[in-house]
Amino acid sequence: MQDTRATLTAEGECPIGQESDDCPGFDRFAFARFIANQECAQAFVGVVDDAWLQGWHESNGGNLSYRLREEERDAYHRYLEKPLGGSKWTDLDCSVPELAGEYFLVTAAGSHFRTVRRKSSATTGLVEIRGDGKAWRVIGGFEGQGVVGRSFGKPTSEFAAHVAVHAARKRISQGRSRAVYHAHPAQVIALTAVLPQDSRTVSRILWKSLTESILVIPEGVGVLPWMVPGSGGLAQATSALMEKHAAVLWPWHGLCCAADSLEGAFGLVHTIEKASSIYLRARAAHKQQEDELPHSISDAQLLEAAQAFGVALNKDFLA
Numbered sequence: 001m002q003d004t005r006a007t008l009t010a011e012g013e014c015p016i017g018q019e020s021d022d023c024p025g026f027d028r029f030a031f032a033r034f035i036a037n038q039e040c041a042q043a044f045v046g047v048v049d050d051a052w053l054q055g056w057h058e059s060n061g062g063n064l065s066y067r068l069r070e071e072e073r074d075a076y077h078r079y080l081e082k083p084l085g086g087s088k089w090t091d092l093d094c095s096v097p098e099l100a101g102e103y104f105l106v107t108a109a110g111s112h113f114r115t116v117r118r119k120s121s122a123t124t125g126l127v128e129i130r131g132d133g134k135a136w137r138v139i140g141g142f143e144g145q146g147v148v149g150r151s152f153g154k155p156t157s158e159f160a161a162h163v164a165v166h167a168a169r170k171r172i173s174q175g176r177s178r179a180v181y182h183a184h185p186a187q188v189i190a191l192t193a194v195l196p197q198d199s200r201t202v203s204r205i206l207w208k209s210l211t212e213s214i215l216v217i218p219e220g221v222g223v224l225p226w227m228v229p230g231s232g233g234l235a236q237a238t239s240a241l242m243e244k245h246a247a248v249l250w251p252w253h254g255l256c257c258a259a260d261s262l263e264g265a266f267g268l269v270h271t272i273e274k275a276s277s278i279y280l281r282a283r284a285a286h287k288q289q290e291d292e293l294p295h296s297i298s299d300a301q302l303l304e305a306a307q308a309f310g311v312a313l314n315k316d317f318l319a
């Protein structure tokens with residue numbers, strides 16, 4: 001009988017996608033070995049666990065991506081028992097030459113943070129950006145089916161935002177930025193229903209609610225108008241605002257943060273969520289009408305603290 005299975009093309013592309021029992025040249029177990037053994041992959045799953053425990057990820061809400069270091073890319077190759085292969089290339093909406101040839105560990109579209117550790121070969125995967133920065137393909141993971149009407153098999157529906165933000169932050173950080181994290185923290189989202197969609201107002205309130213937040217968000221938080229989740233417009237607007245801010249607020253939706261490390265990205269969300277909750281409690285207790293609370297740190301005190309900590313506070317947001 002004729003063998004109908006597809007084989008990898010000369011470019012290492014599996015013509016039927018990465019579901020590779022049907023594609024004999026592809027090593028579908030390399031990704032599982034990578035996740036189980038590689039330190040950065042374990043750190044990734046660890047942050048997902050911690051974020052789930054914080055309550056920031058109802059259902060499939062939120063997503064995480066990590067740009068592998070060169071030695072981690074090499075390590076992935078060592079887990080391969082067959083040549084590197086992947087799905088067909090998918091065109092990106094924007095060209096990202098900064099990310100040419102990079103590998104990203106990404107949560108799957110429709111994945112629940114609650115189950116990522118247990119089902120990591122399904123709920124996470126590895127994506128490669130083509131050498132011209134114009135397309136991506138899956139080279140591992142994303143196996144199986146997701147929940148109600150959403151299937152795994154591909155990276156998060158916010159992948160366009162992750163790619164655009166990685167490109168911008170890699171450029172402005174001289175290559176240090178590696179993690180992009182989107183979460184749905186309740187207090188931050190509630191804050192957007194109380195305050196105007198204005199970066200200056202929101203940033204001042206966060207700083208004045210929790211003094212040491214100036215260490216984590218010295219440039220303040222960027223605030224966008226409401227936009228459709230997963231849209232190209234949201235991706236582009238977020239990456240543009242990330243030229244100035246490591247954290248961007250998506251009103252009535254959540255936060256998108258970028259940092260050098262996974263822990264840094266988690267810390268941004270944690271700090272902004274805590275400052276938001278302090279503000280909301282204080283404002284409710286005061287039955288406050290004005291946005292800024294009657295008893296709070298002055299701008300001069302914020303500057304004094306910034307000087308003591310050696311951080312450059314965004315002066316545009318001070319009086």
Ligand code: 13P
Pocket residue numbers: 060061062063107108109110111155156157158182229230
């Ligand atoms: P995904 O399940 O596709 O990652 O979507 C979750 C989300 O929060 C979209 O904004």
Ligand code: ZN
Pocket residue numbers: 061062182183184229253254
């Ligand atoms: Zn979301």
